[in-house]
Amino acid sequence: MTHSAREAAAERRFRKALLLLAGALAAVLAAFLLAACGGGENKGGESPVATPPTGGQPSPTIQGATSCPPPGAATTLTGAGATFPFPLYSKWIDEFDKLCKLQINYQSIGSGGGIRQITAKTVDFGASDGIMNDEQTAGAEAAGGPILHIPMTVGAVAVVLNLPGVENGQLKLTPDVLADIYLKKITKWNDPRIAADNPGVDLPSTDIAVVHRSDGSGTTFIFTNYLSKVSQEWNDSVGFATSVAWPGDIGGEGNEGVANQARQIPGAIGYVELAYAVQNNLPWAAVRNKSGTFEEPSLDGATAAATGIPLPDDMKVLLTDSSNPDAYPIVGFTWVLAYVNQSDKAKGQALVYYLWWAIHDGQQFTTDLLYAPLSPDAVKKAEAEIKSISYQGQPLLQAP
Amino acid sequence: MQVGRGNSTTAVTLARRRLWRIGNWGDALSRIAFAGLGLSLLAVALLILYELVLESRHAISAFGWGFLTGTRWDPVDRVFGAAPAIYGTLASSFIALILAVPVSLGAAIFLSEMAPPWLRSPLSFLVEMLAALPSVVLGLWGIYVLIPWVRDPVEMWLGGHLSFIPLFDGPPFGVGMLAAGLVLAIMVLPIITAIARDVMQAVPTSQREAMVALGATRWEVIIGAVLPYCRSGLMGAVILGLGRALGETMAVTMVIGKGYNITASLFQPASTAASTLASEFNEATYNLYISALVELALILMGITLLVNILARLLVWRVARSPGVIAE
DSSP states (O other): OHHHHHHHHHHHHHHHHHHHHHHHHHHHHHHHHHHHHHHHHHHHHHHHHHOOGGGSSOOGGGOSSOOOOOTTSOSEEEEEEOSTTHHHHHHHHHHHHHHHOOEEEEEOOOHHHHHHHHHTTOSSEEEESSOOOHHHHHHHHHHHSOEEEEEEEEEEEEEEEOOTTOOTTTOEEOHHHHHHHHTTSOOBTTOHHHHHHOTTOOOOOOBOEEEEESSOOHHHHHHHHHHHHHOHHHHHHTOOSSSOOOSSSEEESHHHHHHHHHHHSTTEEEEEEHHHHHHTTOOBOEEEOTTSOEEOOOHHHHHHTTSSSOOOTTOOOOOTTOOOTTOOSSEEEEEEEEESBOSOHHHHHHHHHHHHHHHTGGGGGTGGGTOBOOOHHHHHHHHHHHHHOEETTEESSOOO | OHHHHHHOOHHHHHHHHHHHHHHHHHHHHHHHHHHHHHHHHHHHHHHHHHHHHHHTHHHHHHHTTHHHHOOOEETTTTEEOOHHHHHHHHHHHHHHHHHHHHHHHHHHHIIIIISOHHHHHHHHHHHHHHHTSOHHHHHHHIIIIIHHHIIIIIIHHHHHHHTTSGGGOSOOOSOSHHHHHHHHHHHHHHHHHHHHHHHHHTSOHHHHHHHHHTTOOHHHHIIIIIHHHTHHHHHHHHHHHHHHHHHOOHHHHHHHBOOOSOOSOSSSOBOOHHHHHHHHTTTOOSHHHHHHHHHHHHHHHHHHHHHHHHHHHHHHHHHHSTTOSOO
C-alpha cells in the first residue's frame, strides 16, 4: 500500500520534473533560434568581406594566384589525423569551400589514427604532428606506394610556469636545466643551476612539480624530441614519442589538463601549445636556443626555426633546436600525409589544388589562429612535393 | 504455463486451443526470432572477446604472462607491462568502495527504514539523478573543484601530520590515487544506495513486526532483522558498484594524473587500465603499442567478468535462501 502510494507520488513528481525540463528546453530552443536568426542577419550585413568571387566583390584577403581544381575534380574529400592543427584546418576547409566549392570532411582523431586511416586508405589524406616511423612507412607503402609528408604549418610549445613573483618571460632556462628538471634531477626552484642563469630573479625554495601530458600527443612528441636533442641522458633513458615513460610527477589530460595543474600547484612547470598559453595568459619561460639567445615562444621564432637551415626534400625533418639565431627551439612542423600515386584522379586533383592553396594563400590565416606560417624555404619544398603527386604517372597539378 | 492450463475453465481452454492452432506458426517463428535476438547478445560479447584476443596477439606473443607482472610502460623502448595499471584499477576501486559503502548503506537504511515519506521520495529521486550524472561532468568538477580541495587542505594536512604512514607520504599534488578514489566513490554511491534501498525494502514486513513484537527498538530491528535478512543482496549491491568503478574511464582519466608505478602512497599519480587506454589509444603509433593497449582492455574485461560472476553467484545465493526478493 505505502509502496504503491509512494510510487504514485514519485511518478507525479517525476512528471512535474519532466514538464519543467520540457519547458526549459523549449525556452532555450526559442532563445537559440532567435539568436541564430539575429546572427544570420549580422552575417548578411558583413558578407561583402567574406563572400568569395560569386558575391561580386572578392575578398581582398583571398585574391591572387589561387586557382580552383579544374572541372571534373571531386567535390568532396575526407581527411583524418592530428588534433593540434584542427582549428587551422577547419578554417582552411571553410575558406576553400567558399572559394572553390570543395567540401572536406576532416576528423581530428589524433596523429596515430590519421596514419592508420591513410594506411587503410579509408581517407584521402592523413595528417600527423610526427614523422611516420619505419614500420608505419612500410605499411603505408605496401598499401599505396610512396607517401609524402607535406608541411602545413609550424607549431610551438611553450614552457609554462607557476612561480609567484616571477613575471612572464622573466625566467630563463637553458636546455640542460630544462632536461634535468624533467629528469627530476633538479627538484628545487632555487637550485644553483637555475639561479646561475637568472640573476636578480627571486627564486623560491619550493619543490618543482613537473607536469606533462597524460594523453599521447604531438605536443609531447615535439617537446620530448627537443629534450632528446639537448640532453644525452634524456635521449638514453626516456627518448621521444607521442607518449613516453616520464621520470616524474603529474600527467594532465590535454593542454587544458596540463595548464590546470600548472595553474593550481605552486612551483609547477608544464608544457602546452603556444596558442593555448597565449589564449589563457599562462606565464612562460624563455628558453636558450642553439646559438645562445634566450627566446620567448613566439610565432616569428617558430617560423624562423625553418628559415635558413638545410631542409631535406622529403621534409621529414624535426625542427627542434634549430640553428637559426632567431629561432625558438621547441617547435615542429605538422604535416599532411598523401600518397604520391593517387588512385582516383578526381579526388587527387581536388587534393593537390587544396594543398597548393593551403601552403600559399592559406598561410594568411595562420597567425590569427596562433599558428606560425611556413617559411619561404619550407613553402618551396612543399611546392615540389605537391607537384610530384600524380595519377598514373601524370602530375595532377597544372602549373599555376 | 502448465499450471495455468490446468486451472483454466473449458471456454478458456477452447480459446487457447484455437489460438494454439493458428498460433503454431507464430509460436515457432517467435521462438526463432527471440532466440536469435537473445543469442545475438552472446554473439556480440563473443565477437568483442575474439577481436580483443586477435588484436592483442602481438603483445601476447611478445610478453606472454610477463605482461601481467611487468611494471614498465615505455612506448619508446617498446616495453609494456600491465601491473601498475591492474594495481591502479583495483586500488582506486577499492578506495572508492571503502569510502562509498558506509555512506551508501547509511543512506539506504535511512531511506528505507527511517525517512519520513515526504522526504523519502525526493531523496530517492535525487540519488537516482546522481547516478545519471555524465562522468565527464564529474571529471571536470574533479579538475576544478575536487583536486584543489584534495591538495589543500586534505593532502597538506594528512602529509603534515600523518606522513609516517606510507599511505600519506609524498608531495601533495591533488591529482592522484586519492582524487581518483574520491571521484569513483561519488560515482558508485548512488548505485549502491539505490540497490541497497530496494533490497532492504524487499525485506518482508513480517520480519520487522516479529522483531518489534519481541520488544526491539528501531535500531535493533535494523541490525537484528533487516540487515541479516538482506545481507547477500547488499553484497550484490556493493559488487555492482565495484563493477562500475573498475570500468569507469573518463572521470578517472581526468583526475588520476597518470603515474605508472606501484606505490603505497595515495598522493602519487597513478593509472588504471581504462585511463591508460583512453589516454594513449589515439596516438598509439605502432602495432605492438596498440596491441599492448588492447591486451589491457582484455585484462579489464577479464576483471569485470570475474566481478560479474561473483555478483551472479551472490544473487543466486539470495534467491535460494527462503522467501526472498529475487524474483
